[in-house]
Amino acid sequence: MHGPDDSQYSIAELEQALTGIDRRVDPDRVRRIERELARRGAPPRARAERPPVARGEVWTERPAFTGNGREYFGIWIVNLLLTVVTLGFFLPWAHVRSRKYLYRHTHLGGHSFDYVAEPRRLLAGYLIVAALVGLYFAFSYLHPLLAFVVFAGFGLSIPWLLYKSIRFFLANSAYRNLRFRFEGTTGDSYIYYMVLPPLISLSLGLAAPWYEKVRREYFYDNVRYGSLRSSAMLDTRFFYIVLFGGALLVGLLSLLVAMALTPVSVALGGQGGGPGGEVQSMWAFLPTVPVYLLVFCFGIFAAIKLTDHCWNGTRFEAGDGDRAVQVTLRSRISGARYVWIVLQNVVLMVLTLGMFTPFAIVRLYRYRVSRVEVSGHGSLDDVIAVAEDDPDAVGESASEVFDLDFGF
């Protein structure tokens, strides 16, 4: 450990210390104290009372999405057809095109976002992964030991692949022709995705919400745009409330529903297993349907709420003195509304044999964008000007090839 052990100080002392430290001189120290405060659950109000780190006008922008389902449908269906006809080789081009469509129609402060990935690089990554998977399946039929070697090799490289994927995703997301970047390290990725997960099972899952929090911090703490650096202050309690509280509620509800429906299903002829272990009637599955639905809805709800929380707890800062800037995001997604949109989408997609999918994607995306607010100290032009000062801000190579969409 470096620096003083913050856990020995009281909350009041830490807050006092925080006001005395210049964030620009010792950002790590400030970050550690803020972490400690968040860990102890200091009321957010107390933290918000810190003197503003940047002067200048306060501005707020709301992003706008100008795309529509009809246009996206054309792109989506052509993508899908070409992908099927080319046996998957068009996939990288399809991926880039559809993401480009969404980004280019998303505007913030009069400028659009852009996705600038090179499909050929993506293809290389896809082919490598496909070859590994193919190798694994071939070996699993022919030579289990070799299959295990491939499997283990793949498993060992997952944190690295994740790290590469996040880098790829950010390095190819651009705003005002300036790419985002990822500053996390491979080492941290191995800690979060290889060292910690087994420990979670040792804790009998009790540490799972905590793990979810630090895992997400790996991303939200390491985003960079120009000279703007992100820092995440997430609330561990929030993760416990959403994940454990929610799971408990869903468990109780499921139990009630299953108890209420079991007599119905028995009456309708679903007696469960026959002598050969065979189910006598589809009615035996009746009680599992609403339970499955509940779990599905809860999964969506928890995921969006946690993501929402992460963006709200993330702040971008750069510069010093008069040119210091700070940018924060406010995302106010209603969990119930979000789940309702997803459910409607699923029903419509099933009824249309999947043809509603592009409309569903646009609806959900538009809703998410419409709930976001970006605000900051210092004008947006200051942010850009600050970015200009930083020679490292450019030239982050787009040499990454992996984009595996691990859910960021």
Add this chain to the structure above:
Amino acid sequence: MHNLRGRTWGTRFYDGRSGRVVTARLHLPAHTPDLELVADADASVRTIPRGALRLEAALGSAARVARLDDGGRLEFEPGADLGPLEEAIGPGERPWLTRWERSLPLAVGSALALLLVVFLGFRFGVPMAAEGVAGRLNDDIRGALGRQTLRTLDRVAFEPSRMPSAERARIRRAFGDVVARLGDDAPESSLVFRKSRIGPNAMALPGDTIVLTDELVDLYDGDDPVLAVLLHELGHVRHRHALRAALHRASLTALVTFVLGDVVDVLSLAGALPTMLVETGYSRAFEREADTYALQGCAVSGLGAEALVTAFEGLLAETGSRGRGWLSTHPGLGERVERARTFLGTSSADPTAP
């Protein structure tokens, strides 16, 4: 040649280094090879060789974008007519793709074509490819596959057979006689005996191995139904069903995961169902094919098709399975008995039938 007098477009220029935006006018002179970018603020001019500017494909109603070799980005006003520029520096990547995406009839046509391609692919493409590959794999690979499969099954479903060796020898001999009577056409196969933990069963593995469980033998009074079941398995061997099923599964998984990933992503719960339905559909087709082979084999070898009917009825009594239709890997046993009876009827009415 209608751009003799040159053309000018309002653009926003991002240099890619600062994130700053400069409004500028892009000028395409009529008589010089280079383009000119004139900043609105100070009228400073930047010369861009034609080859250094690349138009990107239009997407929806978003502003058109052109990229400079040095990382700069030009954004045109939405709806600007870029015809002359496209003529001068090329229309950008795959302009036909944009036309296709924007046309409603073509989009609807694409949707129909997609459904047709997917249907034809499932109906004919996957089975044909699987058959082709299964026919080309050499004996070593098929043997290795078979051994590996049997090893796995021994771990999860089977124990060593408890049947007296005399009885095993008798069945082996009887089956050998039946196969000999099928003629030169009959495939090679090796018969192994196991005790089952999953009830009476017999199965054909890749590599031409047939597994017969003690429980199945105990199910019947005589050997004839057992031999009929073995003929059914020999049908699987004859048509390389085990291998083809494995290949179906692999290609379906690949297809659903990689190609339809976009659809299935949002629908993860519904995603498994189509795969399962299609897969079990193939499997039922295989069972019917094997039944047909067994029925013909029964007739040719003199075993009589009744043996297969007896075999099915025995299984029916044991498992109590009614026709379960399309979620099942096997056709309903009732349906199979019917088919066998129909076959029995036609073959007794027409003794020359196979």
